[in-house]
Amino acid sequence: xxxxxxxxxxxxxxxxxxxxxxxxxxxxxxxxxxxxxxxxxxxxxxxxxxxxxxxxxxxxxxxxxxxxxxxxxxxxxxxxxxxxxxxxxxxxxxxxxxxxxxxxxxxxxxxxxxxxxxxxxxxxxxxxxxxxxxxxxxxxxxxxxxxxxxxxxxxxxxxxxxxxxxxxxxxxxxxxxxxxxxxxxxxxxxxxxxxxxxxxxxxxxxxxxxxxxxxxxxxxxxxxxxxxxxxxxxxxxxxxxxxxxxxxxxxxxxxxxxxxxxxxxxxxxxxxxxxx
Amino acid sequence: xxxxxxxxxxxxxxxxxxxxxxxxxxxxxxxxxxxxxxxxxxxxxxxxxxxxxxxxxxxxxxxxxxxxxxxxxxxxxxxxxxxxxxxxxxxxxxxxxxxxxxxxxxxxxxxxxxxxxxxxxxxxxxxxxxxxxxxxxxxxxxxxxxxxxxxxxxxxxxxxxxxxxxxxxxxxxxxxxxxxxxxxxxxxxxxxxxxxxxxxxxxxxxxxxxxxxxxxxxxxxxxxxxxxxxxxxxxxxxxxxxxxxxxxxxx
Numbered sequence: 001x002x003x004x005x006x007x008x009x010x011x012x013x014x015x016x017x018x019x020x021x022x023x024x025x026x027x028x029x030x031x032x033x034x035x036x037x038x039x040x041x042x043x044x045x046x047x048x049x050x051x052x053x054x055x056x057x058x059x060x061x062x063x064x065x066x067x068x069x070x071x072x073x074x075x076x077x078x079x080x081x082x083x084x085x086x087x088x089x090x091x092x093x094x095x096x097x098x099x100x101x102x103x104x105x106x107x108x109x110x111x112x113x114x115x116x117x118x119x120x121x122x123x124x125x126x127x128x129x130x131x132x133x134x135x136x137x138x139x140x141x142x143x144x145x146x147x148x149x150x151x152x153x154x155x156x157x158x159x160x161x162x163x164x165x166x167x168x169x170x171x172x173x174x175x176x177x178x179x180x181x182x183x184x185x186x187x188x189x190x191x192x193x194x195x196x197x198x199x200x201x202x203x204x205x206x207x208x209x210x211x212x213x214x215x216x217x218x219x220x221x222x223x224x225x226x227x228x229x230x231x232x233x234x235x236x237x238x239x240x241x242x243x244x245x246x247x248x249x250x251x252x253x254x255x256x257x258x259x260x261x262x263x264x265x266x267x268x269x270x271x272x273x274x275x276x
Numbered sequence: 277x278x279x280x281x282x283x284x285x286x287x288x289x290x291x292x293x294x295x296x297x298x299x300x301x302x303x304x305x306x307x308x309x310x311x312x313x314x315x316x317x318x319x320x321x322x323x324x325x326x327x328x329x330x331x332x333x334x335x336x337x338x339x340x341x342x343x344x345x346x347x348x349x350x351x352x353x354x355x356x357x358x359x360x361x362x363x364x365x366x367x368x369x370x371x372x373x374x375x376x377x378x379x380x381x382x383x384x385x386x387x388x389x390x391x392x393x394x395x396x397x398x399x400x401x402x403x404x405x406x407x408x409x410x411x412x413x414x415x416x417x418x419x420x421x422x423x424x425x426x427x428x429x430x431x432x433x434x435x436x437x438x439x440x441x442x443x444x445x446x447x448x449x450x451x452x453x454x455x456x457x458x459x460x461x462x463x464x465x466x467x468x469x470x471x472x473x474x475x476x477x478x479x480x481x482x483x484x485x486x487x488x489x490x491x492x493x494x495x496x497x498x499x500x501x502x503x504x505x506x507x508x509x510x511x512x513x514x515x516x517x518x519x520x521x522x523x524x525x526x527x
Contacts, residue, residue: 021353048397068397075396084384084394093383095402097357116447117403120432120440126388141443172331173352 003033019156019177027157029225053079067096078249102149107182154184165216171232283521378450379433381426401430417455434467
């Protein structure tokens, strides 16, 4: 598939999960395609980085579900800060582990999963719909019941995939990409390179194949598709560009110029612009 | 050897929080706690496990900004969550606000719906604090960081854990707080923050003036211990030869 074909299968108002972690291995070419689309009113769930920042800046997000939003080497995401500080979005702020539980409950087709996480914290105060549940066993402990977060779609970026949707991470961490895919009605994988199935295990152990075709609806070949986030070992984070992004995000005029130069055309133009 | 700097004293005070912890994961955030954790393992807490900050557990002692030479395990984020639920971890986080019962805020300053400063989000703080020991590092001790009440309870303190019930208190422990001025714990009958020691060159009055709530102070407050010559050498030549610590604490 192409990025445009993926976006054509999405609708305004959907709940969309985005894989990766912070400013690491984000499906940025798919995010950029959403920026250019008519999609709006989205609920976005993410261990957030610039994917969240860009979607917020473009006004695509109604509600954000997150444990954090950060650019890693730049601690605070400027668009996220602006959106939070202006009160322009609804938020579901969870502990990182609660977000995992919410996705896992959805993947397991359970209504909720119990945990201690959240007890005593203001996560329960700011998410008044969260309920607790009493253990039916002798301990009688009162635990948080994290509700399933069912995704209409998941977007993840992997290093390699075959055309069937078997996909492989070659970097240090799979993050929660498999979980996002399993929690979603439809999962879309972008990857650095589509290879034959044989090639996937020719030089890397089979344990790196964390995404399986039964989880996946479509595959997009997107070389440097995670730019400017990291996609180890294919490439590291583009720190210079990330700094340029963060600086531009702090000023309306600078942001308009950034958008015009990098985002308003198409992916090929983006990749050409960032290569110069 | 030149005398220990404040940053080095703080690093040793951070190292001390892991003393006696045994074979658990030490998870520091920030430069000074990271130096502290590596120093603790290199000296009096050899069984600690340490991550490279990405997804690997490393053996040996390596420098700030570098990678361990020997990998002893794979610890992607999912495995960190699994591990922390077992309780085999002691985290040191760096909150923007902390109160007298050890409630800590890393999420947002001001009104939650429209914060004056949006920070990172609660991250793993709610889960960490109710599953295993937690300590805190505050690199700038002042009335805006040591506050009467935090704006968004991310890390759970003693009063809030007690109010939430036995499931919250069962594995809850806020061990210590280290700031650029002193060391604190919660060894009081009502679990209020207590001044354990002041760093050399800092007075008790200075700490009191910089704290936005009443600290428990019992008797004569000792000075935080100085690094040993061996600790200073490790910090200066092995763990932080490029002096990243001076950017977090000056003087």
